[in-house]
Amino acid sequence: MKHGLPKRTSKALALAATLLSAVSLTTATPAQASVRVWDGVEGATPWTRWQGGGSGDGVAGYDINGGVARSGANDGWLHVGNGWAANRIPVNITYLNRGNCTVDVWFNPLTSAGAQVGLQIWDPNGWHIIAETYPWFPGGGYRQAIITGLDLRGFAGDIYLQVIYGNSNGIKTFVRFDDMAIQCSS
DSSP: OOOSOOHHHHHHHHHHHHHHHHHHHHSOOOOOOOEEEEEOSOSSOGGGTOEEEEEETOEEEEESSOSOOSSSSOEEEEEESSEEEEEEEEEEOTTSOOSEEEEEEEEEESSTTOEEEEEEEEETTTTEEEEEEOOEEOSSSOEEEEEEEEOOTTOOSEEEEEEEEEEOSSOOEEEEEEEEEEEEEO
16 A cells, blocks of 8 residues: 555645745735824823923913823813913824824813814924814813824924914913824825
């Protein structure tokens, strides 16, 4: 009795192996999935990542474990009566597919009259604004500000995502923000 495969079967297996190799060489690799960079102002020291500032009486700060965040334990806030307050965070975009990006953040104006808030994307090389939006939101809960369709392929290294609120009526008003993100796909 002869052991092994008949010649016909071994030739069929060799042919199948060759075809499988050819198929695996010509199979396209899947497109790179979108990448999301997110900061929910979490951790005991968000001021080590975020940079607050303002003009006039504008002040930026954080609620740590205050129970008022959109998600998680912490949020940031902007407080202004006459002037402006801002808070920004650097985001390294070197390794992102930068052809189609979306930036968003959630705002909660703490006034029944509502507030106009700003979401800005800055290039620190010359400090110019890449994109911006200034929606009006009523008070009474978090709402999302969003910028879509950004082509950031001309930028590398860090860009800055910034929230900003200005007020000139003398009535000091808080605006909370939380869950800032940038998502890019090819």
